[in-house]
Amino acid sequence: MVSKKVLLPEGVQDLLIDDCIYRRKIENQLSSYFMKSGYMEVSSPTLEYYDLFSYEYLSKYGDKMFKLIDTNGSLMVLRPDCTIPIARMVATKMKDFIYPLKLCYIQNVFRMDQEQSGRKREYRQAGVELFGVESLNADVEVIITAIESLLELGLKDFQIEIGQIKIIKHLLRNINLPEEKEEKILLAMANKNLILLEREVDALEIDEATAIILKKLPTLFGDVDKVLEEVELLPLNKDMKAAVVELKSVCNIIKECGYGSFITVDFGMVAHLGYYTGITFKGYTKELGAVVLSGGRYNKLMETYGMECPATGFAIIVNKVTKALKLQGCQVKKAEKHYLIVAPQSKYKEAFQLSAELRKSGNIVEISLLDKGEEGDYCSRRNVDEVIYIDHEDKKLVEAL
Amino acid sequence: MEWIKIGLAKGRLLEEEIKLLRNIGVDCSVLTSKSRQLVFEIPENNLQVVMLKAPDVPTYVEHGIVDMGIVGKDVLLEQEKQLYEVVDLRLGKCRLSVAGKDGDTMEGKKHLRVATKYPNIAKRYFAEKVQSVEIIKQEGSVELAPILGLSDVILDIVETGNTLRANGLIVMEDVMEISARLVLNKVSYKTKKDMVRKLIERINTEVDKQSFNV
Numbered sequence: 001m002v003s004k005k006v007l008l009p010e011g012v013q014d015l016l017i018d019d020c021i022y023r024r025k026i027e028n029q030l031s032s033y034f035m036k037s038g039y040m041e042v043s044s045p046t047l048e049y050y051d052l053f054s055y056e057y058l059s060k061y062g063d064k065m066f067k068l069i070d071t072n073g074s075l076m077v078l079r080p081d082c083t084i085p086i087a088r089m090v091a092t093k094m095k096d097f098i099y100p101l102k103l104c105y106i107q108n109v110f111r112m113d114q115e116q117s118g119r120k121r122e123y124r125q126a127g128v129e130l131f132g133v134e135s136l137n138a139d140v141e142v143i144i145t146a147i148e149s150l151l152e153l154g155l156k157d158f159q160i161e162i163g164q165i166k167i168i169k170h171l172l173r174n175i176n177l178p179e180e181k182e183e184k185i186l187l188a189m190a191n192k193n194l195i196l197l198e199r200e201v202d203a204l205e206i207d208e209a210t211a212i213i214l215k216k217l218p219t220l221f222g223d224v225d226k227v228l229e230e231v232e233l234l235p236l237n238k239d240m241k242a243a244v245v246e247l248k249s250v251c252n253i254i255k256e257c258g259y260g261s262f263i264t265v266d267f268g269m270v271a272h273l274g275y276y277t278g279i280t281f282k283g284y285t286k287e288l289g290a291v292v293l294s295g296g297r298y299n300k301l302m303e304t305y306g307m308e309c310p311a312t313g314f315a316i317i318v319n320k321v322t323k324a325l326k327l328q329g330c331q332v333k334k335a336e337k338h339y340l341i342v343a344p345q346s347k348y349k350e351a352f353q354l355s356a357e358l359r360k361s362g363n364i365v366e367i368s369l370l371d372k373g374e375e376g377d378y379c380s381r382r383n384v385d386e387v388i389y390i391d392h393e394d395k396k397l398v399e400a401l
Numbered sequence: 402m403e404w405i406k407i408g409l410a411k412g413r414l415l416e417e418e419i420k421l422l423r424n425i426g427v428d429c430s431v432l433t434s435k436s437r438q439l440v441f442e443i444p445e446n447n448l449q450v451v452m453l454k455a456p457d458v459p460t461y462v463e464h465g466i467v468d469m470g471i472v473g474k475d476v477l478l479e480q481e482k483q484l485y486e487v488v489d490l491r492l493g494k495c496r497l498s499v500a501g502k503d504g505d506t507m508e509g510k511k512h513l514r515v516a517t518k519y520p521n522i523a524k525r526y527f528a529e530k531v532q533s534v535e536i537i538k539q540e541g542s543v544e545l546a547p548i549l550g551l552s553d554v555i556l557d558i559v560e561t562g563n564t565l566r567a568n569g570l571i572v573m574e575d576v577m578e579i580s581a582r583l584v585l586n587k588v589s590y591k592t593k594k595d596m597v598r599k600l601i602e603r604i605n606t607e608v609d610k611q612s613f614n615v
Contacts, residue, residue, distance in 0.1 A: 118464060161591060192485040192590070222594055264591065286592040289465010 011113065011121025023124075026153055026322060027106050030126045033152045037145055039104035039128045044085035046108070050075035052088060054304055056274045064112045066121075078110035082125050082315060083298070090131055091305035099132030099309075106318070120319060127295070127315030131302075134310040136246055139279040139297060140253045146283060146293055146314050147259050153321065154330045155285065158292070160262050161221070162251065163269025163280045165296070166243035167236075171213060174237075175206045189218045189270045209235035218268030224251050227265050250279055275301065281314065287327035292320045338364040340379055342372055343390035350390055405448055405596050408462060408470035410455035413560075414581050417492040418471050422450075424611075425603040447596065459484060459584065468589040468597065474579045475558055479519045485590055488583035488604055491612055497522065497576040500565050501554040502547050507532070507573060510553060516546030517556040526556065526576055544568045 008014070015023060031041065050058070050067065051074075066078040079085060082105055094101060106126040113119040128145055130138050143160060150158050168189070172182060181204070188197035194215070201214045213234050220227050228251075231244055247265065254263055269280055280296030295314020302309040339358055343351035348367070355365040366384075368375050379387060379401055389397040409418045423429045431441045432450060441450045451467055458472035459482040475497055477486065497519070499507070507513060516537045517523045527534045537552050544564055546552040558579055559565060559572060583604060590597055 117460065159592065192487055192585075194487060195489045196486075221591065266591070284588045284592065286589075289468075289586045289588045291588065 009121075010116070011119065013120075022322060023318065026318060026325070027124075027126060029152050030149055030316065030318075031104065031106060033149050034104035034126075034128055034145070037102075037128075037148075039102040039145075042086060042089060042103050042105055043107065044079065044082070044089060044105070046079050047076045048079060048085055048088075050077050053077075053080075053084060054274075057084070061111075066110045066112055079107065080109055080111055082107050082109060082127060083129060083313060084301070086129050087298075087301050087311070088305050090129075090309070091302055091307035095307060100138070101131040102128065103131070104128045124318035125315040126318055127293075127313055129311060129313035131309050131311045133312075134299075136250050136279070138310070138312050139246075139250050142295060142312050142314055143250065143254060143263075143279075143281055144257060144259065146281070146295065146316075147254075147262050149316060150283065150293070150321070153325060154328075155292075155321065155325055156328055158262060158283055158285045158324075159264055160281055160283045160293075161264045161266050161269070162247065163266050163282075163296075164243050164247040164278065165270065165273065165276045165280055166246070166278055167213075167240050167267065168217065168270045169273065169277075170237070170239045170243065171210055175204070175210055177204070185214065186270050186273060189214075189268055192218045192268060194218065213240075217270075221266035221268055222264055224255075224260070224263060224265050227267070231267060247279060272296075279312070283316075285324045285328070288320065288324040290320050290323075292317055292324050336363050337385045338366075338383060340366050340368050340375060340382075340384045340387045341390065342368040342375055342387060344372070344392060346392065347390045347394065350394060354388065354390070354396075402444070402447060403593065403596065404442075405469070405593065405600060406451060406467040407448060408451045408453045408458045408467040408472075410458050410470070410472045410476070410581075411452050412455055414455070414471065414473060414493045415452075418581070421471075421490065421492065421604065421607060424607050425600075456480070462584050462586050465586045465588055467586070468593060469583060469585045469600075471581055471583055473558075473581050475519060475522070477582060477584065479521050481521070483587060485585040485587055486582050487585055487601060488608065490581045490583055490604070490608055492581040494578065494580045495558045495560040496572075497556065497579050498559045498572045499526075499554050499556050499574040499576060500544075500547075500559070500570045500572050503569055503571045505547075505553070505573075507554060513554065514552040515554055515556055516543050516552035518543060519556060522576070523556045544570055 061080060065080045068076045070076050086103060086105065090101065104127065106124065108122055108124050110122050113121055128142060130142055143162065147160055185197065185200050188200055197218065198215055201211050213236065216234060220231055228248055236244065251263060251265065254260065275298055276296045277299040278297035281294070282291050283293040284291050293314055293316040295312070297312040299310040302311060341351045341355055351367045355367055358365045370378060375387065384401060386401065387399045389399070409415060419429050419432050427446045427448060428443055431443065439452045443450065451461070453461055455472055455476050458470040459477060459480045461467045462470040462484055463482040471490065473493060501507070511533070513527065513532055513534045514537060515523050515527065515534050516539050518539055520536045520538050523534065523536050537546065539546060543555045543557045546555055547570065548568055554573065556576065562572065565571065583601070585597065
């Protein structure tokens with residue numbers, strides 16, 4: 001057997017120098033943008049109790065969590081999600097803060113996904129959470145923050161797709177199906193499996209209007225105006241109409257801000273029904289067949305922790321957005337100059353003083369640790385821009401490479 | 402030029418998949434050549450065709466390496482990937498069945514040994530029946546397992562039943578009907594919506610026409 005000493009577990013990876021430079025740059029841009037928009041950073045621990053998560057969440061994702069046993073026998077998990085721990089933090093420690101409360105984070109999450117499926121089991125999320133605002137102003141704000149974050153990173157041609165989970169919720173509440181049936185219908189909708197959906201809906205004893213809407217919802221996605229026109233033709237009740245108006249208003253404000261070209265809608269976005277309560281959204285690019293960010297409103301979550309508080313937010317999957325940027329050919333430009341100072345031991349002090357001075361103006365400065373004459377290879381492999389030789393008489397010779 | 406990439410499952414479905422593409426007006430002459438090439442370009446239709454082993458089709462589609470794929474429902478059920486499943490192509494129809502030696506029965510078996518290429522489907526199916534089982538994963542020629550005593554029964558796809566009969570096996574229970582499906586990557590359905598939709602419409606029309614003829 002090959003020794004585990006030199007192997008990595010599945011789904012995790014080392015980041016070498018360039019990957020780290022790239023990641024740090026992206027995260028700095030994101031966190032500085034979040035802060036400029038008034039979000040304050042928080043950080044939750046990597047370990048949480050298994051019991052933190054609701055029964056509903058556990059029944060869906062419980063077997064995907066990495067679990068550990070505490071010394072007293074309690075079950076702990078590696079943070080599988082950033083929002084739930086932050087909700088706990090807010091409900092237990094930040095109740096008396098001033099609201100609206102705007103928080104942001106950049107943290108790793110751990111999920112035990114299918115083996116050998118090419119998916120990561122540890123990845124980084126950068127996101128914001130906005131607590132305490134019921135009105136659609138908060139929905140607009142987080143979506144615009146999402147758009148501007150991606151723009152800040154230099155991502156082009158991305159799409160933010162907006163959904164409204166209230167419509168399906170109203171529908172399901174009206175017909176009150178057994179859980180099993182409901183799940184089947186939602187799965188067929190989420191997978192846009194229109195054949196199965198039609199079969200399932202036709203087998204139900206429900207009114208015609210509901211059946212029409214159920215069958216139509218997953219086909220209603222794409223261009224905002226076109227889809228909204230189609231939606232308005234459906235036999236919606238008062239509550240559903242209000243939900244459509246809400247989505248429409250959100251889209252209109254985003255358009256007024258000049259970001260209309262980035263948004264589309266999908267009324268078939270029905271995943272995570274137990275968690276989301278209103279406007280939801282996802283972001284992606286053409287080049288990468290995966291979602292780079294997702295978010296939405298979760299007004300009920302805080303109740304689990306004993307606090308009534310509307311909330312919304314989103315998370316950017318840092319690895320995915322990095323991949324999308326690379327596919328678009330976006331590269332990190334080296335801003336600073338890289339100096340190497342070569343000096344005899346007797347002149348170390350002079351070399352040190354010079355390095356301190358050059359670093360002050362933002363340059364990368366190294367004092368050569370090799371014997372004189374051996375620095376050639378080092379300079380070319382490290383892309384050094386200039387070598388400064390100091391000789392015994394303190395004379396400086398600058399050689400640009 | 403913007404391409405639509407489609408993954409086709411090699412094997413029992415391939416001929417019918419190519420026929421379907423031909424019927425919707427795709428020039429498939431490059432596909433039918435007996436070369437070992439796996440990626441083909443059909444510029445007239447903006448189509449890039451990738452030949453994959455059936456169980457790899459959902460993986461390629463999920464990761465967005467191809468925009469869409471054609472693959473049997475059996476493979477989709479076994480893998481449960483995150484995909485859009487939009488059209489039942491009604492090709493390669495067969496059944497997923499439990500079979501065993503003629504004269505044998507599953508009744509009263511406290512611990513049933515099941516040989517199958519579909520361990521996840523088998524696990525779910527017998528769990529629903531509250532039958533405790535031991536799944537033995539096979540890569541092919543599943544029919545051998547009960548004959549040679551490796552398992553009590555098999556769970557496999559049955560087309561004509563000829564292979565079963567030739568080996569002295571009979572179908573004990575049908576699990577479900579299987580046919581080929583058109584699956585889509587969740588993102589490219591949105592980002593290449595117009596192109597993908599047009600293709601789906603043509604495929605839908607063709608599928609309806611074919612089933613009308615039958």
